[in-house]
Amino acid sequence: MYDGSSIEALVAILRGEVARLAPGDRLPSSRDLIARHGVGPVTVSRAIALLAAEGVVVTRPGSGTYVAARRARPADAEPDTSWQTVALAGRQFPAERPDEQAGAPAPGTIALSGGYLHESLQPTRLLGGALARAARRPDAWHRAPAAGLSTLRTIFARQTGGDVGPEDVLVTGGTQGALSMLFRALAAPGSPVLVESPTYPGALAAARSAGLQPVPVPMDEHGLRPDLLADAFAMTGARLLYCQPTFHNPTGSVLSPERRRQIVDVARAAGAFLVEDDFARHLGHGRPVPRPLVADDREGTVVHLTSLTKPASPSLRIGAVVARGPVMRRLLGMRRVDDFFIARPLQEAAVELLSTPTWDRHLRSLAGELRQRCLVLADALARELPDWSLLRVPEGGLHLWLRLPPGLTEAALVDAARTHRVAVDPGQHFFAAEPPAPHLRLGFAAAADPADLTEAAARLATAAGRAGTAGA
Structure with a gap:
């Protein structure tokens, strides 16, 4: 048996061994690694292949696996890519959005952002x-x-x-x-x-x-x-x-x-x-x-x-x-x-x-799941945040579109929501020009369970109170 976690674990172990060896030193054989770490041959071959692709080791058929030569480079040297500023001059390309720069969400974050189905809804x-x-x-x-x-x-x-x-x-x-x-x-x-x-x-x-x-x-x-x-x-x-x-x-x-x-x-x-x-x-x-x-x-x-x-x-x-x-x-x-x-x-x-007929059955099942999730989130928002304007309860799609009340800014709310472990999409990214008012797009398909949507609305209510206080 093997899986991604066992491959990653073996790669980490082999990195440690490589760090203690000199370039040209031979690593233990595949048979030794299988016996020593209790993994399968496929796991060993994939781990070695990953290290070889990164240039950490070199494989020689019929001979074994060896530590690759290390490139000489000062430990404190920073790569100088400033030349690219000149080379790219005049070439416009969309910049990374600020919410994308925030990095991975904290553990336990409920996803109301993005545009894909949760894996439990995928066939x-x-x-x-x-x-x-x-x-x-x-x-x-x-x-x-x-x-x-x-x-x-x-x-x-x-x-x-x-x-x-x-x-x-x-x-x-x-x-x-x-x-x-x-x-x-x-x-x-x-x-x-x-x-x-x-x-x-x-x-x-x-x-x-x-x-x-x-x-x-x-x-x-x-x-x-x-x-x-x-x-x-x-x-x-x-x-x-x-x-x-x-x-x-x-x-x-x-x-x-x-x-x-x-x-x-x-x-x-x-x-x-x-x-x-x-x-x-x-x-x-x-x-x-x-x-x-x-x-x-x-x-x-x-x-x-x-x-x-x-x-x-x-x-x-x-x-x-x-x-x-x-x-x-x-x-x-x-x-x-x-x-x-x-x-x-x-x-x-x-x-x-x-x-296959099961595709049509999947679409019918998905329609019911999306309808339920849409109503759960809409009802929870109406209870927890009655001053937010839900422009419509849609009959399709993956999102709700809301206008925020006066005095509540998108930036403050998005930051507060992230602190309370809810990921949302700020409305400003959906406008080609200046937005007429602050909005949020909230998805109901990316959360793990409909109950999470009710919890997310409660967290957003707390976040909104904090963001409103900060704005005041």
Whole structure:
């Protein structure tokens, strides 16, 4: 038997032995290490492989494992990377967010931040079985087509609906990389891109990395406002709109049926592309989910994004872009430059996953779990923090969006929440311009248990009192 902890333990022991030996000295044989430490041969081989990859040891087949030569370097020497400041001048890239710089959360922290399911909600057994079956296929490790496996493209086309066919689908490694590719493909550096306000921070980062200038367009309780969208197109000359019509992140809103037609018409009249991020297609809470915008678009205005990552696992980096016309040819050209193709074993595993009836059962079970967690957190917040404004109880997605009361700042609350072992997402990161008010995004899917959500609300109430006192 072996596991990650036993490998790590053996690596630590071997590091200690290497530190006491001189370069060129031979380490004990694998047989000796197995007998001495009571581990299996696989554990020994993996531990030695890790040390060899780090350059700590050198393996010589048929001879043994030896301490590698140590590079001479003063113990107090600091690496000088100041030259990079000049080399990187003029190259803009999103900086690390302040909340990301805070480091790992303290033990016992309840996660109301982030955008992934807790492992208890992930179909890990289903994923493991799909990957095992995929690996047994004779062609599992062959090169995949640039556009993706035809079977997987057909599945995504069928899920999208309308007259979308497999030829309109490009398999991607999730949606974040696809967003970066789309922004580079659809607009020239320096161009404006219209976004909802608020919107997904990853989209803002991807747009800025592509050299685009995000321009916010306000929303109301029914989603993006078509009148202000038309004004924004007219004033900026933008040829690109990014939006999330279904279970919008962070607000959870769903674009009303009338507006779903209107914003496509407005974008088409402006000669613009509409990038529809449909990340939450499989995250409904039990009620019917509206058709994607692209299903009713025949002119190629809508470029559609979807993903399996959110309803399955952070490491199932499989998604799809649906596009028509010259833009698809451009995306295929970029694929051949960027990464050639998406790893075939992962695509084969996605085919296995989506082709089994247990996937649909997982989605139905997940819908019930998310609905319960959403209501638990909303009810707990209403009891503990009645002066916080919950803008809506969403019917899908993973988050609640709240406006903080006057006098309570995001920074003070986030710091106090961290002290009380609750991780939250400050609202300022979701705005392309100045936020109109302080907000928080609170997730209900990353906590280990629904009871943790009730405890988190109580901790936030204590943190809010402390933050308010500090602000006064």
